[in-house]
Amino acid sequence: MNADSFRAEAFHYLGFDVDADDDRVRCRYALDELEFVEEFRFPGGGDWSAPAVAEMVRLLFLLAGVSYYKAAAPPVVDFGETALTATELDFVQEFYRHGLGEFAYRNGLDLSGTSFAAVPLTRATPAPYAPVAGRPLIPFGGGVDSIVSVELLRGQATEPALFVVNRPGDRFAAIEEPAVVTGYPVVRAERLMDSKILRSRELGFLNGHVPVTGVISATALVAAALEGRDAVVMSNEWSASSATLKVGDREINHQYSKSEAFETGLQKVVQEATGGAPQYFSLLRPFTELWIAERFAQLSQYFGTFRSCNRAFLIDPARRAQQWCGDCDKCAFIDLILAPFVPAGQLRAIFGGREPLERPEQLPQFRTLLALTPDAKPWECVGDEAECRVAARLALARPDRTGNPVLSELVREADVFTDPSTDELLRPVGHHAVPARYAPADLAR
Numbered sequence: 424m425n426a427d428s429f430r431a432e433a434f435h436y437l438g439f440d441v442d443a444d445d446d447r448v449r450c451r452y453a454l455d456e457l458e459f460v461e462e463f464r465f466p467g468g469g470d471w472s473a474p475a476v477a478e479m480v481r482l483l484f485l486l487a488g489v490s491y492y493k494a495a496a497p498p499v500v501d502f503g504e505t506a507l508t509a510t511e512l513d514f515v516q517e518f519y520r521h522g523l524g525e526f527a528y529r530n531g532l533d534l535s536g537t538s539f540a541a542v543p544l545t546r547a548t549p550a551p552y553a554p555v556a557g558r559p560l561i562p563f564g565g566g567v568d569s570i571v572s573v574e575l576l577r578g579q580a581t582e583p584a585l586f587v588v589n590r591p592g593d594r595f596a597a598i599e600e601p602a603v604v605t606g607y608p609v610v611r612a613e614r615l616m617d618s619k620i621l622r623s624r625e626l627g628f629l630n631g632h633v634p635v636t637g638v639i640s641a642t643a644l645v646a647a648a649l650e651g652r653d654a655v656v657m658s659n660e661w662s663a664s665s666a667t668l669k670v671g672d673r674e675i676n677h678q679y680s681k682s683e684a685f686e687t688g689l690q691k692v693v694q695e696a697t698g699g700a701p702q703y704f705s706l707l708r709p710f711t712e713l714w715i716a717e718r719f720a721q722l723s724q725y726f727g728t729f730r731s732c733n734r735a736f737l738i739d740p741a742r743r744a745q746q747w748c749g750d751c752d753k754c755a756f757i758d759l760i761l762a763p764f765v766p767a768g769q770l771r772a773i774f775g776g777r778e779p780l781e782r783p784e785q786l787p788q789f790r791t792l793l794a795l796t797p798d799a800k801p802w803e804c805v806g807d808e809a810e811c812r813v814a815a816r817l818a819l820a821r822p823d824r825t826g827n828p829v830l831s832e833l834v835r836e837a838d839v840f841t842d843p844s845t846d847e848l849l850r851p852v853g854h855h856a857v858p859a860r861y862a863p864a865d866l867a868r
């Protein structure tokens with residue numbers, strides 16, 4: 424292999440094996456002759472013989488391939504012996520095309536001509552699955568969003584559980600600590616990526632962002648089906664559907680697999696496979712970041728443990744941040760969106776002396792969040808620009824932020840924008856697929 428430029432003609436889905444005795448799934452792929460294996464373990468076990476479990480494992484196999492395809496991004500994706508329905512093929516193509524949109528753009532690649540070759544599959548009937556209502560699984564990332572979901576669901580479900588994915592033997596403190604505060608049991612999955620993919624630079628692979636929430640979602644569906652649960656409740660907000668960048672008429676979204684388009688596509692696949700259960704939806708889909716921040720501000724029991732900084736989630740423990748870094752776009756965004764609602768002293772304490780809004784050198788970074796600098800929205804999980812501008816105005820109006828130099832400058836520069844009112848942003852917006860049994864009170868109004 425040439426360490427400068429690894430290339431391949433085709434990406435192959437080789438197959439997957441289920442080891443029920445060890446609660447393990449192995450997914451096998453290849454770039455030409457170079458094979459990769461990704462393993463998922465579900466230590467809670469369950470009924471591996473259930474047809475719905477087999478369907479969800481197959482879906483996981485289809486989505487987890489994206490990490491390995493991207494190592495060379497060849498022009499052909501070959502599903503081999505895995506036959507696909509038209510709905511599945513369409514969904515997987517969209518997952519690759521949009522989920523790797525940022526990867527392609529930042530690597531200067533055009534993947535629009537990639538061909539996806541699959542033997543056609545026709546299903547007679549969906550696999551049977553009859554879960555008991557009131558037992559949702561809540562994927563938990565330890566940040567503002569999933570904490571708000573957990574608290575919105577409290578009292579609405581009889582037997583909820585969190586769902587957490589981590590590497591074998593290596594849990595994320597930023598997830599575990601707030602998980603304890605919820606008081607809920609945790610259903611787990613261990614995910615072991617092929618070690619070659621972690622050596623991308625050394626092996627001459629292409630590298631870049633992948634739609635990781637799609638892989639987490641499929642893993643959660645397997646865990647839910649194993650336990651006979653009725654739903655997988657995501658915490659993906661309204662603004663996750665917005666483009667990070669527009670290139671001509673093409674939208675590139677860093678958060679594609681948190682978007683409504685992905686959610687709807689996955690629902691269609693699950694509908695066809697099992698009649699629609701476990702039900703997959705995002706509880707926060709109709710809510711703005713401002714709405715979520717206002718709710719989170721009332722949950723002070725989490726202030727000492729929650730951590731939305733993505734540097735807390737690096738795979739290599741040696742590179743992983745042990746507290747809020749205070750420097751990244753995500754830290755800046757969370758600080759800004761909470762600032763209208765959380766007392767300044769409490770936010771200062773959360774960021775442990777590195778609060779972005781207290782550091783004038785962070786001003787250029789905030790300008791990108793508010794779109795005061797053109798075409799510079801960060802490639803990160805950050806909210807809508809108009810919401811950021813409204814948050815800056817609301818925060819500056821608080822007595823405990825009066826005269827804050829960063830906020831004062833941002834509000835002055837944002838004066839040219841006409842933005843939605845606070846009331847508009849604190850109401851549900853847009854479409855959602857939240858079933859009535861789990862709908863928060865704001866949706867019932």
Ligand SMILES: CC(=O)N[C@H]1[C@@H](OP(=O)(O)OP(=O)(O)OC[C@H]2O[C@@H](n3ccc(=O)[nH]c3=O)[C@H](O)[C@@H]2O)O[C@H](CO)[C@@H](O)[C@@H]1O[C@H](C)C(=O)N[C@@H](C)C(=O)N[C@@H](CCC(=O)O)C(=O)O
Pocket residue numbers: 490491620621623630631632633634635636637638677678679680681733734736737738739803804805
């Ligand atoms: C933690 C983080 O932000 N990582 C991004 C970073 O990766 P880096 O190389 O610095 O470190 P690792 O995350 O440890 O990854 C090591 C290599 O493994 C590859 N990889 C990782 C996960 C996976 O599922 N498949 C993989 O192939 C990865 O590409 C590295 O080569 O920069 C990368 C390049 O931009 C990002 O892809 C890494 O993002 C992670 C996949 C990640 O988990 N990020 C989430 C915090 C994240 O961005 N979530 C998005 C959700 C977007 C979505 O559509 O799902 C969000 O919250 O907006």
Ligand SMILES: Nc1ncnc2c1ncn2[C@@H]1O[C@H](COP(=O)(O)OP(=O)(O)OP(=O)(O)O)[C@@H](O)[C@H]1O
Pocket residue numbers: 561562563564565566567568569570586587588589598636639656657658659681730731732804
């Ligand atoms: N390791 C993980 N295990 C299980 N679910 C996860 C994991 N990481 C993220 N998720 C889930 O994936 C979705 C997207 O994650 P995201 O990082 O946006 O959410 P979050 O951690 O709740 O909030 P924040 O945006 O404040 O970090 C959410 O539903 C989140 O709970």
